[in-house]
Amino acid sequence: MALLLYLNPFRVFKDFVRIPIEAFLGRQYLDYKKKTNEGINSVKELLLRAGIVLVFLSAILWISIFMYVIFYYIYMPNVTHIRPVHLQFKPCEEQIGVCSFPSAHVQLTRRTSLLMSGQPYKIKLVLDMPETQINKDLGMFMVCAQLRAKGGVFVSSSCRATMIRHRSKLHHLIRTAVFSPLLVSGLEEEKQQIHVDLFTDFIDDPELSVTDAYVEVQSRHAQVYSCELHAQAHFSGLRYLMYYWPRISALIGISTNLFFVSLVFILSWYHLQEGLPEFIKSKFGDKEVKKEESISKIKLEQESKDFPFFDDDALRQEFQKLEQKKT
Numbered sequence: 001m002a003l004l005l006y007l008n009p010f011r012v013f014k015d016f017v018r019i020p021i022e023a024f025l026g027r028q029y030l031d032y033k034k035k036t037n038e039g040i041n042s043v044k045e046l047l048l049r050a051g052i053v054l055v056f057l058s059a060i061l062w063i064s065i066f067m068y069v070i071f072y073y074i075y076m077p078n079v080t081h082i083r084p085v086h087l088q089f090k091p092c093e094e095q096i097g098v099c100s101f102p103s104a105h106v107q108l109t110r111r112t113s114l115l116m117s118g119q120p121y122k123i124k125l126v127l128d129m130p131e132t133q134i135n136k137d138l139g140m141f142m143v144c145a146q147l148r149a150k151g152g153v154f155v156s157s158s159c160r161a162t163m164i165r166h167r168s169k170l171h172h173l174i175r176t177a178v179f180s181p182l183l184v185s186g187l188e189e190e191k192q193q194i195h196v197d198l199f200t201d202f203i204d205d206p207e208l209s210v211t212d213a214y215v216e217v218q219s220r221h222a223q224v225y226s227c228e229l230h231a232q233a234h235f236s237g238l239r240y241l242m243y244y245w246p247r248i249s250a251l252i253g254i255s256t257n258l259f260f261v262s263l264v265f266i267l268s269w270y271h272l273q274e275g276l277p278e279f280i281k282s283k284f285g286d287k288e289v290k291k292e293e294s295i296s297k298i299k300l301e302q303e304s305k306d307f308p309f310f311d312d313d314a315l316r317q318e319f320q321k322l323e324q325k326k327t
Contacts, residue, residue, distance in 0.1 A: 064257035077116035113209030141219035
């Protein structure tokens with residue numbers, strides 16, 4: 001009967017086929033699950049580190065860009081200040097025409113200063129003059145300007161001679177024929193724009209900052225459509241590079257800021273690493289040091305176990321000697 005039970009095919013299949021296969025598959029599943037959990041933990045840790053590194057890198061980059069932008073807007077002045085000039089004159093009572101020189105008061109700013117101190121400026125008057133026969137026959141005339149500080153304090157003055165550009169009759173005829181469609185439609189006018197350089201390298205004094213300008217055209221027969229006063233910054237050195245080569249200067253400036261900001265971050269990290277929370281230490285700490293500490297602890301425990309006072313054989317021999325002495 002026992003032999004029949006032993007030779008039962010179902011039992012044989014169960015003992016030698018099903019149970020070993022289930023045990024094998026169970027071990028494989030547990031190993032795979034363990035490896036998968038370890039892989040997931042390592043991937044999570046890797047993603048966490050990568051995320052924190054990306055946050056730090058982006059913060060350093062944006063800080064560098066922000067520092068360069070702030071420096072640019074503080075160090076670089078406005079290139080050109082344009083103010084309209086409204087000429088005024090005294091009309092004649094008995095005849096048609098102008099009985100005084102056209103002049104104007106131009107308020108550059110209502111604040112204490114407009115121009116950056118230490119920066120050279122080119123101040124010029126731009127005149128739009130029609131190509132009338134009176135202006136052609138006018139010849140040379142003088143344009144004068146005075147710069148004053150707040151309260152009417154005199155700062156500087158300048159006078160320059162100018163005249164309308166000469167064009168021959170043939171030149172005027174050809175130009176009129178070529179531009180006749182634009183002249184008829186009103187897109188082009190028969191006028192000339194005269195630039196009068198009053199101050200070539202004017203540097204504003206911070207104690208007497210220029211706030212007002214007085215302009216005078218010293219000719220009663222000059223016909224002017226409109227005029228503007230331009231104060232244009234004349235750059236040199238670093239300002240010249242930053243204005244005329246903005247991309248290269250921005251690349252160099254941001255790279256320099258990036259280097260120093262990264263250096264400050266790295267030194268701060270190593271300096272403050274001992275005071276960081278345990279969570280960050282566990283993520284970014286030196287694992288090799290921890291491994292060495294754990295290995296040293298294990299060695300100490302093994303040495304303590306091998307200490308002769310804790311050896312079982314030695315204790316038995318001591319007890320046997322004590323019993324023999326008692327007997």
